[in-house]
Amino acid sequence: MLCQAFCFRAAAQSTEAAQWIVPSTSKDEPNSWLAYRKVVSLSEKPTQTITKIAADSKYWLWINEKLVVFEGGLKRGPDPDNTYYDEINLAPYLLKGKNTIAVLVWYFGKEGFSHKSSGKAGLYIESQAPSLNSNKTWKTEQLKAYQTAAAPVPNYRLPESSILYDASKELGNWQGREFNDTSMQPARELGTYGTSPWNKLVKRPIPLFKDFGLKNYTKAPKMPFVSKGDTIVCNLPYNAQITPYFKIEGAAGQKITMYTDNYLLFLGGEVNLRAEYITKDGIQEYESLGWINGHKAYYVIPKGVKVTALKYRETGYDTEFSGSFTSSSAFLNKLWHKAQRTLYLNMRDSYMDCPERERAQWTADAVNESGQAFYALSKSSTAMSRKWLHELVAWQKKDSSLFSPSPAGNWDKELPDQSMASVGYYGLWNYYLHSGDKQTLKDVYDAAKRYVAAWKLNEKGTIIFRPGGWTWGDWGDNRDMLLLYNLWYYMGLKGMQLTADELGKSTDAEYYRQLMQRFKTSFNAQFWNGNSYRDPDYKGKTDDRTQALAVLADVADAEKYPAILKIFQTEEHASPYMEKYVFEAMFAMGYEKEALARHEKRFTPMVMNSKFTTLFEVWNIDSNGVGGGTINHAWSGGGLTILSQYLSGVSPITPGYKQFSVKPQPGDVSSFKTLVPSVAGDIKVSWNNQVASATLEVTVPKGTEAMATMPKGSYDHILLNSKKVWSKQDNGKPQMFRLTAGSWTLKGIKISNY
Structure with a gap:
């Protein structure tokens, strides 16, 4: 190169x-x-x-x-x-x-x-x-x-300006x-x-960004018409990144203003971007090139102006909505598809937390977004995750600290939990597992190693609290911060140990294994009180987030699961961002029915809200449509990952999906169909649970193999492509079946109907 x-x-x-x-x-x-x-x-x-x-x-x-x-x-x-x-x-x-x-x-x-x-x-x-x-x-x-629109000006997080175009001065x-x-x-x-x-x-x-071309709004006034001085509201098919366009006829010196509902109502608490135009005399057309986003576009057009066309151009990251999930649950279907739309809306130059208030690559948001992209979007989206990881370490400070968002010109504060999540198991390692991109693993490893080493341990083998530039943890209350940071550190060690092994760095890998072993023993001795994980100095309500991370880090063993389940059924403090980890932990413990019940309870107000095609930053919106956050935050879409990875059961075993598992946990979901657009090819899984039998169908891409098993159930025997491969008389649980490239049908015949 x-x-x-x-x-x-x-x-x-x-x-x-x-x-x-x-x-x-x-x-x-x-x-x-x-x-x-x-x-x-x-x-x-x-x-x-x-x-x-x-x-x-x-x-x-x-x-x-x-x-x-x-x-x-x-x-x-x-x-x-x-x-x-x-x-x-x-x-x-x-x-x-x-x-x-x-x-x-x-x-x-x-x-x-x-x-x-x-x-x-x-x-x-x-x-x-x-x-x-x-x-x-x-x-x-x-x-x-081209000039700059007057106040209100966009907030300091945005490098873009609101554009005013004076047609009388055009070249x-x-x-x-x-x-x-x-x-x-x-x-x-x-x-x-x-x-x-x-x-x-x-x-x-x-x-390069995908240009969908100029399109008509899904709902707009019949044209041509002469404006009465009203605000014209045009509907978009979904929350999209757009540049608004018009063609008009009028006198010179009149101002047309353009913005969206994400400027007027759902701005996340801070002013973002709008566009203005000063007319010349006669027929004229204009497209404001600074993209904005929303569900509706607003045109404030002076009285007497003849409007002959109102259109929009959607642009965005060049990828396809290749992944899919449908099931017998209307809620889960809506959750998955809103998460997919929200993810796409938050991709452009980089991953974003939101497309209007900040457009910033907060690295914890990127961890969740990267995980979703592997299940929701075509292979071209992998480049976005690779870019995120390279930028994160390229902006590393001399003191080894990592910060986000990056790139950034007016922010450099470290959020230690976010940075550790990014270089650890759910960030760098998860990227490698799904992509098979070993070069990025090599590129990032040394910087990640320096960052992990910057966290200091006490004499017991757990961390000395690292406040960083912003002690964050999560939005919301009842955050057991010492435990949150400890467990993200352990996730960092877990990711580094796996990465070191993969890169043949055996000395490093053994060092991380020993740290993890000591940490796990010490953490349980210090912080498990018989009912929950708690810092003895923490005075708030029991933090559901810390219990989830303890499970996912393998710090909590199975004997603690019943007690932790009780916490998940009584304590609800995680934000939509951290709820992904609670959802995953409950599946990992084998409590899929309880997991689905909690997720539906917490997410129903935003998922089933018919006004919006995207997920919110916070749990709900107030009467003003804000509620303290934006209405398009992809960190809330972690459920998409869990539905594809756990409920549908598709997860890579070896990097790049050369071998992958199909271990569905449908719970009380009677049927589903899932397509995972892996880097090795499309993986298709469907499930249909009937009275007399249950059927699992799997399509395995060429050059790969799947390790598949039937979901939990009372089976007398199991057929694989019509051939009996397991019987209850075998005195064991249904086994994993090795499936080579092709289409396979596993059918479980139930005991009561045999």
């Missing part, structure tokens, strides 16, 4: 070198919009034109008036110093002869919880066709039409082939590859 990059740059040096460029009048002001244009002539149509494009901060690319890239570039950065670039083959869009290349750049110019500002606007293009290289031969202009169709660009100025060159402040360029690790 490094050699390829070097050779590529060397080739470009044979003519005029690529440069970082800006308009000569650029002042690096926040929310600057910059136009770049060049006309080139090619002697023949190329078969391949690999081109690198880097922009601070976002760009849109047209070739011969065709929109080739809608919102290219990624928020900075791969680490605190460097910048991402896109790599695109432009050959399909280039012609023999004259070609017009146009690039619009949006320079954020602000720090945020998801972006590290370089402090300087710029565009860099380096191509196999040297005539496309960015340098002083390009024409440029800072666009006066015209500067992307067009026939545009006269003599008024535009030659670009100012700022330096070649590696120039500060952008420094090294790192290849974009995720796909």
Whole structure:
């Protein structure tokens, strides 16, 4: 990769070198919009034109008036110093002869919880066709039409600004082939590859965003119509990332405002983004390019303006909704599908906690989101999890601490529990188990090892409390913080021990095993009181979260399960984020019916709320639609993972699903159908529990094998593809069956009907 990059740059040096460029009048002001244009002539149509494009901060690319890239570039950065670039083959869009290349750049110019500002606007293009290289031969202009909307301004977590576009000041169709660009100025060159402040360029690790095209709203006024000065409300099919569009006719100097219900009502307590437009005279159309999200789009249109079209463009991460789950439970079906939609809404440049208030990659949210993605989305989503893990460790501080969100320009506080969850069993190891990506395991290991070593132990072998920059633990009350941090530390050791073994680091692996053994003994001696795990100095109600983590860490042995179950049936303190771990712990203990009952009780208000297609940050919303959080928080979708992994029973045994288990725990769910889009191929599992028999059907992808077993039940005998393979007379529980590639049917004939 490094050699390829070097050779590529060397080739470009044979003519005029690529440069970082800006308009000569650029002042690096926040929310600057910059136009770049060049006309080139090619002697023949190329078969391949690999081109690198880097922009601070976002760009849109047209070739011969065709929109080739809608919102290219990624928020900075791969680490605190460097910048991402896109790599695109432009050959399909280039012609023999004259070609017009146009690039619009949006320079954020602000720090945020998801972006590290370089402090300087710029565009860099380096191509196999040297005539496309960015340098002083390009024409440029800072666009006066793009301005910043007045207060209320977006909160400090967002690097984006609310955009005001004044059509009376627009340059015209500067992307067009026939545009006269003599008024535009030659670009100012700022330096070649590696120039500060952008420094090294790192290849974009995720796909370019998917452009669904302009669409009609699912519900909107009949057009054309003349506005009476009302607010026009248009319905979207679901909560989506959109850019709003209109076509109107009217007089100059009138203001149109655009926003969504996630700006007006469901903003999560902080101002986010809207768009404004100042009309020119006559017929005009406009699309506001800064994406927003919601279930409804609002257009505030002045009286007398004729509206001929209202549309939206959905864009988002380029993946498919390949996973699926349906069952005899309407609640579980709605939970799974809302979780899938919420997950997708919280993916773009990185995983997000929410798409309006922060757009920040809080790493505990990413742990849950990564786990969901392996069951819900196509294989392209794996790149997002890989990007998250690389960014987490690339932003590691000199004192070895990890923090989130990252990338970030105005936040660097460590949340120790979140960071340990990320490098441990549910973060790095779970990623490897599902992806089989050993290179990332290698890439992250040393940084993870340094971070785990930064946690200090007392003489008993448990942790000295590490407050970090924010002692968080979870939203809500009754948090037994010392125990929460201890158990996340143990999960970190568990993940590191498995990782060290996998990488052949036997000394490290043995060290972690010994730490775990000592820790488990000490933790139980110090904190198990006969009824629950509690810090003797903790005065709150018994924390259900700590009991869940103790089970999942294998710190709690089976004899404690009945007592822990009683806690889960009486104490409900976990937020929707941590409820995933309670749900999983109850399945892991074998209490699937009780787990389903608790989850349905706690999640019904948000899951069965017919107004929303996404899950909330907190348990419910108040009369104002807020309730202290957003209405689209993917950390609440952990149930999706549990329904696929435990209820449906599909889980990798070896990395990359070369071998996987099918051990369903349907509880009182009488039927389900599940598709898991694993990296090794689609795994299909279905279950149908009838009076006389129960049937489990499994499709095993080519090149893999499944270890399958029938769910708990009173079987006289079991058939595998119509052949008897087990009988009650065998005096044992139904065994695991090794299934090779193909389709298999396990059928249990029940005792009372034989």
